[in-house]
Amino acid sequence: MTTDAKSRNTDAALRRKRRNLLLTGCTTLGALLLAAIFLMPLGYGAATALKDKDGVSDPNASLLPVSALTFAYEGEELDVYAVPMPDGEVRELALVEPGRESSVFVDPGDAAAGTIDWEGRWRTLEPVTGLAPQWGNFEEAWSTIDFLRLMGWTLMYALTTMLFTVVSSAVVAYGFARFRFPGRGILFGLLMATILLPPAVTLVPKYAVFLQMGWVGTYLPLIVPQLFANAFNVFLLRQYFMTIPRELEEAARIDGAGPIRTFLRVIIPQALPALTAVSLFHFFYAWNDFFEPLLYLAGNRDIVPIGVGLSYFSGVYNSEPHLILAASILALALPVVIFLAAQRVFVRGIVVTGVDK
Template sequence: MTTTQPTENALRRRRRGTLLTLCTTLGALLLAAVFLMPLGYGIATSLKDKDGVSDPDTGVLPVSALTFDYEGETHDVYAVPMPDGSTRDLALIEPGRESSVFIDPDDPEAGPIEWDGRWRTLDRVTGLDPQWGNFTEAWNTISFLRLTGWTLMYALVTMAFTVASSAWVAYGFARFRFPGRGLLFGLLMATILLPPAVTLVPKYAVFLQMGWVGTYLPLIVPQLFANAFNVFLLRQYFLTIPRELEEAARIDGAGPIRTFLRVIVPQSIPALTAVSLFHFFYAWNDFFEPLLYLAGNRDIVPIGVGLSYFSGVYNSEPHLILAASLLALALPVAIFLAAQRVFVQGIVVTGVDK
């Protein structure tokens, strides 16, 4: 049995394909690096101390001047030029005008080292010194557990309401025929174009008259009446589900509600997961409406509003503000990474080629 060697043209095409793949990968990595630069800068700044943030010479990384404890006292470390032309990192223990005494932090047993020269002309030695205590201080100052609890309540409750109501409405538009269905669906989609500022004052006036201002009711109850964007996404997905599955369920004696719960919902896990994620992240980051409706009750505000209060008090300490922001970001990122697996599994277990 003979094997044929690849032709020159095939080798060239393979090289071009490999080069194109490498260039595409490199471009994607560069784009991701540019996109993540602000996040990296925020993480680095959150690990600095107050002096490091205000000093432009410290650079991006969290560095600070090194010190050395000797005989119960803390001494600064300097880069000291030696007679042989080398430079050593030594701790200043006895400063003088024309000569000073240093100690080697790496070998303090060697004893003091006398150096002739003006120590004020020497450069301080710096090194990486992340201030992990910034996160502890921000956690305790911002009452993070309380804010997270209220935010989770708001996000999860409204997510459940909006997904359930939107799925019911989307199922009706996708599977049932009734007079004016197209007109009603068009009117529902038209509400997406309505700016929120138009309905802001009337909504606030109504909720104020009902005595709901200062509670979560103005934020939760409207989610019981579906959302046009979610309805559109779910309806489009429901239309891809074969009708044969519903017909089989109907033959088995299932009504519309049971068919929806036993057939449509299991087949729609990817779409329902996507809609749930969209709303959860929206509610987690929601700022204006909680600020408006909960202004009189700061004890129950979500984390977005709590961070704004924290920023107002600690506006001169950006490292603490960024530390608190990263703490608020951790949970949504973890939920997103966990939900990715659910999303992929939902596509696999549907069992239907769409």
């Protein structure tokens, strides 16, 4: 190969490398911008939750939780101002004795040096502000809303229904994925058609039935229906079960395992990613569920989950948005921690990769 050909190949390789780097950089930048846009409301809510009431009500206040700085001097809290000195320097001093044409200040960094007399009108000075997150908002919201009670009922509701829907959906999905019986396609089609059925269509009949059964005011209307599977969960699990090699089941059958034992010992361990995804889907749904608990638990505020509890809290404290957002951040904390802890398995279950043969 000639020197010119080698040079051309090298230049082409460098151009491809630069093009790939540019494409990767643009893709990463776009993803970061989309993530920033998506997280902006959450960031605004978190910043507002750390403000005091005056900072929330001031339309000209900063987006960050800032407030005027103070300095404790001889048992008093003094405001700190930016004071221009005769030599042109601007110093941050605490106002001790305000006056019309002259005032007395003290340096917060060197209070032992004594007071400083300043000529001028102190009302023209700009107060010094700094970051001052009000962490007490979370404590106040926690105690006011009785968070432990709400979280206890929410966890009971979410975990119980999660267990029921995962077990029932896995059994139904296994039947559709592995067993052949008359009308299997029609039944599966009817089951999938229920996804298209708006919940509002069945709301009134369900409520009438549960009211006649005396279940309204309890968690039974919310828990018992989860014993009968969910079309979306069945579809997801069925697709995953179909990717599991049949050779594993045949080997278990040769060893004398029946359908139930094969399901428990072979299918379930292989399908943990999909089961985790379904579990998290339902847990997040139940944690954020609002309308049905509000409907079926009406009149029994002592057992409502956290979504309904937050709505009651918002109605009472509608003039204190910083406390409402602090309570919302507290309600959001546990689902976020759970998602981050199970993120890898969750994503693997969504992709539905199956297992290697």
